[in-house]
Amino acid sequence: MNIVSKVPETSHGISAWPDTNDVMDRLNALLRQPPRGIRKDAMPKVLEYFDQKCQTSKALAERTAKVIPGGVQHNLAFNHPFPLAATRCDGAYMWDADGNRYIDFLQAGGPTLLGSNYLPVREKALQLINECGPVTGLFHEYEVKLAELIRHYMPANEMFRMLGSGTEAVMGAVRLARAFTGKKWIIKVGGAYHGWSDQMVYGMRVPGTGRREAIGIPKGTTAYTQEVFPNELGTLRRKLWMNKVRGGTAAIIVEPLGPESGTRPALRDYNKQLRALCDEFDALLIFDEVVTGFRVGMGGAQGYFGVRPDLTVFGKCLTGGYLMAGGIGGSKAVMMLLAGGIGTSSKRAFVGGTLSANPLSCVAGYHAISEMARTNAPVVAGRAGDRLCKGLNEIINRLGLPYVTYNFGSIVHLQTSAVLLMSMRNPIKLMKEASKRKHVMEEMGAAYLAHGVLTLAGSRIYTSLADTDEVIDNALNRFESVFKLV
């Protein structure tokens, strides 16, 4: 196997773990204050940008609203005041249908760690399409090359099964955990997002909300899903004890940085403690590395924390932005329960998918991951995230704003309204203020766009290999112009 290993596999994209308690204190202070967004007198000018410069997008948005529910197919595409249509992406930049250029910190929601539309991977994908088309139904050599590469960088994943999306992979991992342990409870952390499969639409976004978003999902389907508040190990232990006498816990599933990619940051040793608890209670530990896999280092979050999960869920960076990105990795003992084919095992957890593990996804994944290693992309993008975060902090402090920014390498959080920090611990505040605070965040996102910067919902930023110091410094100037409108 010819694996590029120029970069030491121990090099991480996260240069320093944020002081979780300090971040939480600052976020809670932000939450106690009335929301502070773009000034009323400045907002019309922001909106004028969209009216005058984004007419093609606007016209498309009007058409779209008539045929696509809510006018967007994906939450990522939602931007205030209307979704922008993208026509071209290259590295650090995205152009909309009216030809406006933006510094692209959305990066497709995380997959394009190498920068958008990265040429060396595109060439390999095109070559494969020319040779056999994107799909054949038969086995392709790149399936094994990709699985070997994943095992090389994240050795806990002795075996790998490719699927269609992060959602599918979570669904499969949960099934696999139950099949392996013979137990039924699944514990997740409140606020975490693990895709939209029936059992995981539980305690989503806001801790303590349980089935609030489980519209169209029968109660029985989420009956064995539980949530615990972030970083609270005491309650988790109690749940594990209780479950022991009522069928046992099959798995704890976490986003290792904390819910929503660390929007509620995990304590530095939280994952280690989870590992110990899982061992004590004979439950599997599932790391959902859909966002973190390769983005925070070639070894993923498991490499960074030095924690070996039993199962890992992959998505996003797995294929460098190509379709379709999802997969489950884990120890041979567990993974063999997924053995494919007819009659290959008496006991197996069924997963499938016509387009799963298609040659296009596998070739793109293999070359994207190889390029990430060759270029040291997790570290380069991580340093860009550090530079951006440091610069944002400096501007925020200089202008005396209450905003909070912190980063895990290339994942930068910029919280201006703290709406993402609300929880059922204070339901009255949640009910009274959530929509107002959300609107402040959306208006901030609109103002960033009007100043040429595309973020994820006005609160999260993904940096990439393409973000040179020049790009970051340019972005900082633009952020400063927006903050002066507050």
Ligand SMILES: Cc1ncc(COP(=O)(O)O)c(C=O)c1O
């Ligand atoms: C942590 C996490 N898990 C799972 C998913 C679901 O992945 P997908 O959108 O590919 O279904 C996401 C998507 O954003 C995610 O962030």
